[in-house]
Amino acid sequence: xxxxxxxxxxxxxxSCPRCAVGWERLAAAGVSVVFRHLALKVKHPxxxxxxxxxxxxxxxxxxxxxxxxxxxxxARTDDPHLWAHGERLGLDVERWEADRRSDAVAQRVARxxxxxxxxxxxxxxxxxxxxxxxxxAPDAAWLAAL
Numbered sequence: 001x002x003x004x005x006x007x008x009x010x011x012x013x014x015s016c017p018r019c020a021v022g023w024e025r026l027a028a029a030g031v032s033v034v035f036r037h038l039a040l041k042v043k044h045p046x047x048x049x050x051x052x053x054x055x056x057x058x059x060x061x062x063x064x065x066x067x068x069x070x071x072x073x074x075a076r077t078d079d080p081h082l083w084a085h086g087e088r089l090g091l092d093v094e095r096w097e098a099d100r101r102s103d104a105v106a107q108r109v110a111r112x113x114x115x116x117x118x119x120x121x122x123x124x125x126x127x128x129x130x131x132x133x134x135x136x137a138p139d140a141a142w143l144a145a146l
């Protein structure tokens with residue numbers, strides 16, 4: 001979990017422009033975010049690979065840093081740029097690469113997607129807070145209602 005304000009469950013992927021907008025707005029609002037993957041490769045072909053990369057970075061304590069980096073520069077998420085992010089963040093890139101391809105990371109991402117779909121999330125981003133669901137980037141009114 002990140003932040004110290006009201007709690008928001010954020011289902012998103014790293015290729016979705018609306019997710020990047022939502023991420024920026026949540027950070028600016030100071031809410032507590034629980035991030036969950038809704039990596040739907042039908043719409044965003046790199047979504048699953050990026051979700052695996054972030055989960056693997058999390059195994060080295062860099063989940064939030066890679067999340068921020070990917071949302072800040074969505075135009076460059078191919079493998080060479082992803083490796084550059086990993087090196088810049090100080091990841092053990094060989095371990096990170098192995099973790100990206102591990103069954104444990106794949107199962108974690110798949111579980112998030114399954115839970116999202118079971119909960120009614122079908123678009124990215126989808127947010128849950130205070131018993132309400134919002135599909136799309138949160139606006140000022142929704143954030144203020146928290």
